[in-house]
Every structure is written in C-alpha cells, then in structure tokens.
Amino acid sequence: MDNADLVLQELSESGVLRLTLNDNSRRNALSEAMLKRLGDLMVSTANDPAVRVIVLAAVGPAFCAGHDLKEMTAGRQADDGGREYFTHVMKTCSGVMQSIVNNPKPVIAEVAGVATAAGCQLVASCDLAYAAETAKFGTPGVHIGLFCSTPMVALSRNVSNKHAMEMLLTGDVLSPQRAAEMGLINRVVSAEELSNFTMQTAEKMAAKSSMTLAVGKQAFYKQRTMSLEDAYDYASQVMVENMLKHDAEEGIQAFIEKRSANWQDK
Structure with a gap:
C-alpha cells in the first residue's frame, strides 16, 4: 500500500x-x-x-x-x-x-x-x-x-x-x-x-474563530504544568492578548448587537 x-x-x-x-x-x-x-x-x-x-x-x-x-x-x-x-x-x-x-x-x-x-x-x-x-x-x-x-x-x-x-x-x-x-x-x-x-x-x-480556538488550545495545555499562581498569571496574559485581537472585538460587538459574528481568524 x-x-x-x-x-x-x-x-x-x-x-x-x-x-x-x-x-x-x-x-x-x-x-x-x-x-x-x-x-x-x-x-x-x-x-x-x-x-x-x-x-x-x-x-x-x-x-x-x-x-x-x-x-x-x-x-x-x-x-x-x-x-x-x-x-x-x-x-x-x-x-x-x-x-x-x-x-x-x-x-x-x-x-x-x-x-x-x-x-x-x-x-x-x-x-x-x-x-x-x-x-x-x-x-x-x-x-x-x-x-x-x-x-x-x-x-x-x-x-x-x-x-x-x-x-x-x-x-x-x-x-x-x-x-x-x-x-x-x-x-x-x-x-x-x-x-x-x-x-x-x-x-x-x-464555525468559531480559528484564532480563538488556537489560542485556547495552546493555553490549556501550557497552563496544566504550572503552579496555580503561575497558571493564573499566564492565563491572564493570554486573555489580554486575546482581547486585543480583531475577532474578540468583533465577537463582543456582535453579541451586543445581537447578530452573527464575521470572523477573520485574526
């Protein structure tokens, strides 16, 4: 074969x-x-x-x-x-x-x-x-x-x-x-x-933002090996960077406006 x-x-x-x-x-x-x-x-x-x-x-x-x-x-x-x-x-x-x-x-x-x-x-x-x-x-x-x-x-x-x-x-x-x-x-x-x-x-x-899923998957596995304090510090940094992404801004705005989000995967 x-x-x-x-x-x-x-x-x-x-x-x-x-x-x-x-x-x-x-x-x-x-x-x-x-x-x-x-x-x-x-x-x-x-x-x-x-x-x-x-x-x-x-x-x-x-x-x-x-x-x-x-x-x-x-x-x-x-x-x-x-x-x-x-x-x-x-x-x-x-x-x-x-x-x-x-x-x-x-x-x-x-x-x-x-x-x-x-x-x-x-x-x-x-x-x-x-x-x-x-x-x-x-x-x-x-x-x-x-x-x-x-x-x-x-x-x-x-x-x-x-x-x-x-x-x-x-x-x-x-x-x-x-x-x-x-x-x-x-x-x-x-x-x-x-x-x-x-x-x-x-x-x-x-159907979700591929950027969001990628950020989340990486963070999930990385934080598992950390202490509780380090994990929260790391996850907080990830959240900040995620919030600054286009798709997070678009997703939140779409939720507020009660419409479907237009993901750009970035």
Whole structure:
C-alpha cells in the first residue's frame, strides 16, 4: 500500500478534515509508515487555513492496535539487539503524539473499534474523543512483558492516577462506558450515530474563530504544568492578548448587537 493511502483524507466545505486510518490488514497499527504519514499530516495541517478542525477515524474493527509488533520483532535482528531501532520508533511515535497536542486545530478521535496500547495513547492525545458502543480501550502491554510506558504519558494526563495505574498494571480492556466514566473519552454514541455526532460537534467548532480556538488550545495545555499562581498569571496574559485581537472585538460587538459574528481568524 502506498503511504498516502494509509490515511484517507476528506475535507468538508466548512473546514472539517477527516483523517481515516486505512490499514485494516494490520489493524491500523502504528507502523513506521503510518507514523510518518500521521506526522506529516499534522505538520501540513497546522498552518493550513482551509483546515479548521481535524477528525481522526479508522476503517475496520480496530481503531488502532498500537505499535506494529512484527516490525518491532524484526528490529531485534540488528547487532545491538534493536536498541537503535526501538529508540527511533519511540521517538517518532512520541513526536506524532506531541504534534497532535501542538496542532493549533482541535483534533477529535472518532473511535468505533479497538484502541489498545499506542492506539489508546493516540485517543488520549486527541483533544476530544467520542466512541461507539463497539469500542474497546486498553494498555495491555503487561500481558507480553512490555509496560505501556509511552502510552502512560498521555493516559495519565487524561485520567486519575489510580485509574491510569489500574489500566497499566492489569492490562484489562475497558468498555467505552467505563472509559467515559474515567474521562478517557467524552461520550459513548451508538455505532450508527457516531460519525454524524462527531461531525456535528466538529462543525460547531469549525464555525468559531480559528484564532480563538488556537489560542485556547495552546493555553490549556501550557497552563496544566504550572503552579496555580503561575497558571493564573499566564492565563491572564493570554486573555489580554486575546482581547486585543480583531475577532474578540468583533465577537463582543456582535453579541451586543445581537447578530452573527464575521470572523477573520485574526
């Protein structure tokens, strides 16, 4: 399969870009080729004004089964037992996950199937996640002697410590209802309604000022690592700069005048 075909693209008139993982034969595993394709797309969409919101979906019964273990096993054949190769793969994967967080556009995971290990990490790295009743979530690395250490980073930033550790230490697969209770996903929707629901949510965001969403997304993730005092200082500065933007002035004036705002995304 050509690398371009690994992720299908569909852009709506309103600027919602659907990226669909399309490697069903490998359960949409994060192979080297898949990681490169996803990474390239995150870079290219970051500054594309035509793209306002990104939806990440998948074909087949698996949203993403994590790393390609056959590729990883083949990497062991190197003289160093695979150390250099494993380091490269983990660095690449970590870079892709960070590119989702750092992308100024909202990224929504639409999960209809199984999301395990690095696939669960992929879901946790997205800003929002909606799942069908057919979805499953887990970090089952302990079953094969491999603790899900990199998925742990995204997971522990979405759910409580004890919920994260329970998933990581037991390797149990969770129902979407349980994943929603824990905060890993936003909501469970029927399989028949999932795509429409996700797209409707994305369309709501696409109708907003993309400048405002970008400012807010960056600020949200940056303040989380700060102390309370530093976070308020930082967020106050962000609010001041935001207030000085055209779209904030226009939005407030439109609200006062009871009319629709004319966003210029600046």
